[in-house]
Amino acid sequence: MAHEGLHEEERDLSKKTLDMHxxxxxxxxxxxxxxxxxxxxEACGDAQLKSVLLHNMRDEIxxxxxLIEWLRRSDNDFEGQLNTFxxxxxxxxxxxxxxxAEAEAETGAEAAEPSPDDDDKRPTIGTLKEQST
Ligand SMILES: [Fe+2]
Structure with a gap:
């Protein structure tokens, strides 16, 4: 794995954090x-090349x-924010x-900031699928 972009020693990071990275x-x-x-x-004057470039842009989208869907499935915080927005x-x-407001109504109190440890406790799509089979 390329190590560019890691801000901590790889040995100190979990497999999940490395995959998220x-x-x-x-x-x-x-x-x-x-x-x-x-x-x-947009800057291209050749119509055929412009068409190819737009095709490539759509492939990148x-x-x-x-990747966004993988992040949603793999991380509760991403899932929660994507569900909201x-x-x-x-x-x-x-x-x-x-x-x-909905979170406060459910808990009766202001929602606390989630802890990274919460990931181990909250159900994910994967655990829910495992429970239903
Ligand atoms: Fe790509």
């Missing part, structure tokens, strides 16, 4: 490629979406306040 760096690269292809296509057509900022 791989996914996050990959997502960063895919989004950067989307930006580059979009700019190149697909790759980014696949993605595919909701209302006001984006108001979605946060609504989610916090």
């Amino acid at each position: 791989r996914a996050l760096v990959s997502l960063q690269e895919e989004l950067e490629a989307v930006d580059w292809y979009r700019q190149r296509a 697909e790759h980014a979406a696949m 993605v595919f909701n057509n209302g006001d984006i900022v108001e979605a946060e306040a609504k989610a916090e």
